[in-house]
Amino acid sequence: MQTGKGYYFLASPFKGSLKEKEDRYALSKKIAATFLEHNISLFAPILYNEALIDFFPNITQENRCQLLMPMNLDLLCQSKGMVLLKIEGWDTSSGIQQYLTICQKTHIPIYDLLPEALEFQIEKLAQIFS
Numbered sequence: 001m002q003t004g005k006g007y008y009f010l011a012s013p014f015k016g017s018l019k020e021k022e023d024r025y026a027l028s029k030k031i032a033a034t035f036l037e038h039n040i041s042l043f044a045p046i047l048y049n050e051a052l053i054d055f056f057p058n059i060t061q062e063n064r065c066q067l068l069m070p071m072n073l074d075l076l077c078q079s080k081g082m083v084l085l086k087i088e089g090w091d092t093s094s095g096i097q098q099y100l101t102i103c104q105k106t107h108i109p110i111y112d113l114l115p116e117a118l119e120f121q122i123e124k125l126a127q128i129f130s
Contacts, residue, residue: 007041008111008129009079011099013089014046015061024087025050027115031085034119038126043079045072069095076102081109083125 012028014021028046035042049068053059059067072095076082082103090096103110111128113121 006078006080007043008035009076009082009099010042010044010046010085011076011082011090011096012044012046012085013087013093013096014049015093016089020089027087028085031083031113031118031122034122035126038122040126040129042083043075045075065095069098073098073102076108077106079108080129081111083111083113085113085115087115 010028010031012024014024016024025046028044032042032044032047045068049072052068053064056064056067076099082099084090084096084100100110102108111125113125
């Protein structure tokens, strides 16, 4: 059983080469599964967005952002906190910059997650979150 109500929001960069996108998707999937193993609900937009975007085969990157970002921001605002995956590109990602601005304005807690020793860091976050 999950403790408390709500979920955490996983912010991770997406743009990049096809290989980078695939790697970022796989890493986000692994992180979401690991949080779930610790009974922590985690919403990962990259996973949800990629499942939906198949229905828009001709969408441009700009239109993709215009379509998905309002939903992502709404979900972030309803979350218990943002887990920021600090992989290459996080600091130049326009989406993450929008997420950080919202978190600062609305006092949503931000929890950094580095790609090294993920399981250890997630266990520490699980203790904080419970």
